[in-house]
Amino acid sequence: MKINENMGFATKQIHAGKEKNAAGALCTPIYQTSTFEFDTVEQGGARFAGEEEGYIYTRLGNPTTTAMEKTIAALEHGEAALAAASGMGAITATLWTLLSAGDEIVADETLYGCTFSLMSSRLPKFGVKVRFVDMSDTANLRDALSDKTKIVYFETPCNPNLKIIDIKEVARIAHDYNSDIQVIVDNTFATPYLQKPLDLGADIVVHSVTKYLNGHGDVIAGVVVGKADFISECMMCGIKDMTGAVMSPFNAFLITRGLKTLDIRMERHCANAMKIARFLHDHPAVEKVYYPGLEDFEGYEIAKKQMKLPGAMMSIELKGGRERVGAALNKLKLATIAVSLGNCETLVEHPATMTHFPYSAEELKEAGISEGLVRINVGLEDPDDVIADFKAVFDELI
Numbered sequence: 506m507k508i509n510e511n512m513g514f515a516t517k518q519i520h521a522g523k524e525k526n527a528a529g530a531l532c533t534p535i536y537q538t539s540t541f542e543f544d545t546v547e548q549g550g551a552r553f554a555g556e557e558e559g560y561i562y563t564r565l566g567n568p569t570t571t572a573m574e575k576t577i578a579a580l581e582h583g584e585a586a587l588a589a590a591s592g593m594g595a596i597t598a599t600l601w602t603l604l605s606a607g608d609e610i611v612a613d614e615t616l617y618g619c620t621f622s623l624m625s626s627r628l629p630k631f632g633v634k635v636r637f638v639d640m641s642d643t644a645n646l647r648d649a650l651s652d653k654t655k656i657v658y659f660e661t662p663c664n665p666n667l668k669i670i671d672i673k674e675v676a677r678i679a680h681d682y683n684s685d686i687q688v689i690v691d692n693t694f695a696t697p698y699l700q701k702p703l704d705l706g707a708d709i710v711v712h713s714v715t716k717y718l719n720g721h722g723d724v725i726a727g728v729v730v731g732k733a734d735f736i737s738e739c740m741m742c743g744i745k746d747m748t749g750a751v752m753s754p755f756n757a758f759l760i761t762r763g764l765k766t767l768d769i770r771m772e773r774h775c776a777n778a779m780k781i782a783r784f785l786h787d788h789p790a791v792e793k794v795y796y797p798g799l800e801d802f803e804g805y806e807i808a809k810k811q812m813k814l815p816g817a818m819m820s821i822e823l824k825g826g827r828e829r830v831g832a833a834l835n836k837l838k839l840a841t842i843a844v845s846l847g848n849c850e851t852l853v854e855h856p857a858t859m860t861h862f863p864y865s866a867e868e869l870k871e872a873g874i875s876e877g878l879v880r881i882n883v884g885l886e887d888p889d890d891v892i893a894d895f896k897a898v899f900d901e902l903i
């Protein structure tokens with residue numbers, strides 16, 4: 506099926522990237538192979554030299570994975586995409602490809618815990634300096650840029666406080682300062698259905714595909730999307746030579762299947778989240794709800810401008826200290842205590858104890874992550890059942 510750029514999101518999520526295969530299978534087959542045969546040594550040589558198209562070895566590419574990469578590139582409006590074994594695999598492959606000792610990164614101070622850990626304690630060992638700023642105030646970004654800045658990196662909405670960063674404004678400031686700066690957005694929380702950072706001026710998008718893109722909680726996966734030249738360099742350098750964090754063809758198959766329903770899943774996730782956010786907003790045991798769809802949320806206007814819908818992630822401040830909050834979450838019957846997000850199930854987690862444990866007490870405070878903060882990933886269950894579950898437990902905290 507020939508897909509063109511003007512076709513709609515739903516058409517692309519189902520058809521983009523699909524190639525005819527020998528057996529005429531409607532779904533892209535799982536090419537579960539580590540290596541590919543050559544007819545002759547000369548043919549092998551031509552493929553290695555890039556003089557002939559074709560596969561060599563699954564760490565360098567695989568037809569099941571290529572199909573999935575093309576679908577995601579089409580959805581993100583990128584020239585190309587590169588699969589990785591995990592979101593962290595995608596992030597590290599991107600950073601290793603771009604950085605050299607002496608370079609600087611300006612990153613938002615609220616990041617997924619392992620990304621924060623990579624930037625705060627691992628990269629400095631290799632001579633890369635990372636300046637953390639609150640990018641929701643773009644004056645902070647302007648002050649942190651220097652001649653050594655190679656990368657501006659952020660998430661929006663941020664994990665876990667849902668802070669919203671103006672993608673267009675950040676990209677404009679960074680590129681006005683130096684057009685070579687690579688603006689990288691982690692689009693995991695929003696997905697390309699809700700937000701397209703490349704259309705707003707970013708250079709590279711990274712994802713934990715583990716989350717909404719796959720949507721069913723059964724794979725760990727990542728992807729990088731950007732210009733074709735960069736993606737090819739990232740494959741040859743970041744994945745092939747440095748991390749080796751390659752995606753399995755079976756996971757690529759599952760992700761392709763999940764992507765076919767991304768739009769309808771996101772619509773329902775967001776509708777459920779809006780209903781649950783309004784309930785929590787009015788509950789007396791809840792001090793604050795961080796949800797980009799609520800009019801009194803700080804990032805509401807920018808979220809409205811750059812996102813189609815406000816997403817299905819939210820955080821709440823519950824009254825009571827760490828122990829009381831923990832005890833309350835332990836009593837939930839339908840919402841499950843687990844990290845991760847983007848599955849069909851509603852999940853709750855306590856960032857200070859779980860996903861953001863690498864942050865020190867001071868860093869938690871700076872990033873706005875309190876002891877009472879609970880992150881909720883609203884799933885696809887009947888929202889009234891989730892509300893009843895929260896109500897039964899949170900009523901006891903009043």
Ligand SMILES: Cc1ncc(COP(=O)(O)O)c(C=O)c1O
Binds near residue numbers: 693727
């Ligand atoms: C925003 C964000 N980026 C990246 C990651 C890392 O992804 P993965 O767990 O697939 O390595 C996560 C994981 O939770 C995340 O929430």
